[in-house]
Amino acid sequence: MKTKIVLLLICVFVIFAPPAVSGSGQAAAPARAEAWATLQKGVRLWDPGILASARDRFLAVLLTEKSPDAGLLHGLAVCDYRLANFYLVSGNAAETERYVAEARKYGEQARDLDPAMGESFALEAYLIGMVIALHPDQAMGLIAPSGEAYNAAFSKSPDNPRVFLLKGLSVYYTPEQFGGGPANAQSYLEKATDLFEKESGRTSSAAAWGREEAWTYLAICHKARGNAAKAREYLKKALEIAPDYALASRELKALPEK
């Protein structure tokens, strides 16, 4: 009986102890995983409210940790990058600017703490691409820094699938006359999917984001190049990984019948 009471007290403590209060690694770890999970959900459902909620969760962890680490700051940068993307597509330039700028600041702090974090360099490169999209007149001065950041990402994290995913997305959204487009993006996304499959056997961490996205964009590239069968196959693969991934569902529905 005594043991049961102690167990009950432990459970009550675990449930009621708010992660923000403890500031300890043990309590912050689930809060951080929860923030990543919320972010994944926001991306899959493409819901700015959920994305903002994920961001708030990351911030809450950040403000309560004694010494924030690079992973946490990078998580915040990824949140802001997703929000920036959402507002860019929605045509809200002010919010896009805000989240791009913040994402770059968090990313810079993350790289200061962990200069070997190739994924953060890739994200920085992608964000510079968004600045170019917002301010095409600055393109001449920003192309080289973006390329340098990708170079750093590839050399620091050659086996990180998200580095190749971000590069692939960046190439996909670059106009063909500047070396972009689906045909040029495909090789990066193929490499990303290869690396994601290898990674999925090693980790199930929510921080290992992007697997279903890589398959989906690889499918979109194949669709753009007229290969609907491959596109269908890869979209189904994406939906196996994340059945609630709205983009993959939408793309699959939009594919012509066999």
Add this chain to the structure above:
Amino acid sequence: MRISAFLSLAVFAAAAWAGGPNSVTLSGRVIDRVTREPLPAFILDEAGGRGVSADLEGRFKLNVDPPPGAASIRVTVWLVGYKKTSVEVRPGEEAVIALDRDVAETHEISVTADSGVSEGTKQRTISLSKMEIYTTPGTAADPLYAGQVLPGVNAAPDSSSLLIRGGAPDEVGYYFDGLEIPHPFLSESLHESYFSIFDNQVIDRFNISTSGFSPKTNDALSGVMDISVKDSVPDAMGGIGLSILGPSGQIGLPIGDSAGLILSVGRSDSRLMHRLNGRDGGNFTNDQVFGKFVWNPRPAHRLRLYGLWDAYRYAQGDTLDVSSGNGNAGLSWTFTPSSKLLFKTIVTGSSYHSVIASGEAFRMRAEDRSAQARIDAAWDLGAHLLEWGFDIRDRAREIDLTEDVRQRYDVRGRRYSIYVQDQFRISDRLILTAGANALASSLGDGRLSLGPRISAAFLPSPKDILRLSAGVYRQSGDEFTLQRNPGLKPKTAVHFSLSYDRIGETTEFRATVYDKEYTRLYLNQADGSVSSGGWGFARGAEAFLKITTPTYSLLGVYNFLSSKRKENDSPVLADSPYAIAHSATLAATWKFKSGTLGLRFSYASGRPYTPLIGAEEDENGRYQPIWDAPYSAHYPAYSRLDLNGTYQFKLARRLIVLYYGLTNVLNRENISRYEYSEDYSSRIDQPSIFGRTLFVGIYVPFF
């Protein structure tokens, strides 16, 4: 029972994030303490662990569960770039929470006390983007011409020489990726210098310092132009161009994961352009090659090998033939043992020769060879950025002149300099820069001349910058003159400058007042020697405004200058030959989906010149001019309207950029200088070479 207890606990825990039944709402606004601008900060209830982000107006509402009897709730407020703040907020009251900027964060943007104007992404100063070099009419895509639209550059837009705040053209130092370039122009031996040797295609950024410049750049009295070349080739890139002047091409190639090569070549021939524009007279040809190889053998090491070469020829029938060859090469090694410490070593060599011939009667051949080595170091100590270094340059010059009789001159000299500078970030609003260099020459008086400098930048708000600088600047002077007059001291200028910048998202504004006091200028003596007894001043004010929107940009510059000098042949204090009292530029560029269109109007009041009052025949039957007081008259004012534009289209899935320019649209005949008949009885007006001139070309980028 146990299950229901757990369920109720879980429900309660879930409700805690959303706000419980006893929750109250905290609301308010977060602002920047200095600028009062709203901040989209994050507000966290410290006890409850709940948080919310403020909107773009800085407004927030946060549901919290207050402890029993608590009149206020402690919240932590933070935004990246600001200091974390913990404050008490009372429920029901509209809180206003002010955040202070994080000092460390401001390192992100480099604010210097140098009154530089630059192209750059992180330096907080007024700037021209690289694209603006292309899109501003009348710049001929030349960074030196583009520099003329910046405040403090008083030159009329005819010459690519930079006349900075009344200084002579040779008072400006030119640096190209750290290489000191002794001859930055294609042609130097005519009355003006036209076009620089720098290809805008390979330039990454440039900076023109008009005062308060770093002691790192020595031997410059008025200003420094510092050009940086692209330093990495992440992806293969390049392009080819063809204009009525000739073909050009650039390529950037990554080599493996750690190296890259940048190459640029071009050939110009003015014949077609002159024929299209109905121009008679001389023609020029020019061949240009630039190469840079960058290699990172290890993460902390970077090697760069440079080569910059051009060959220029100008011929005007049998009357004038000018040719020059200009080669510069360098090797640099940058070592960064930590992210806070950097060493850079650079060795360079340059070789320049020119020949000017006018029939059989006149021929001058000049040779100039120099070798230079320098070491620079920078150490980031947080609030302090310490820089130091030294350089040594060996220069050999030779002149072979044939005019009636043949005369040969040669000189060899060595120059040494050291410098140290500390940029001290006293707070996020105040940056103090202090430093000095010491300069010595094996020619001249041989002593070390000290050049102390101090400057400060104060930011009352992140958008406003007040800069104040004072410094002593030295220039060792022409080697031939020093050789003949070994007691000469370095020319000296003491600068005082006060400027105010407002740099907003779309608007950049600068107003400056300055005073430059010259001493030890070279003064010709009756016995043919030269003394250091010359002096003078240049005082003025400048205003610069640039507005940039997604669809258009506007640029306006006005410079006022009052300058007098007692120098060279002028034994009395007279107007400086470089004193253009009023100069102004207005430029507008419209951006379309498929191109740009630009208009620029430039105005400069007339330069002073020495008028002729007569002539007398000497015992050899030659006419000798009788001059009036030095620089006591002014040429007519200069004005010019230029137009240019670009149009982009696709052909065979390839982007093509068509560019065009019409210089001096109104074909105004501006006077460049006066020449006189052999007996000085009649004056011949020499117009500017920039009559109405159409220029077109295409550029095809490939990647």
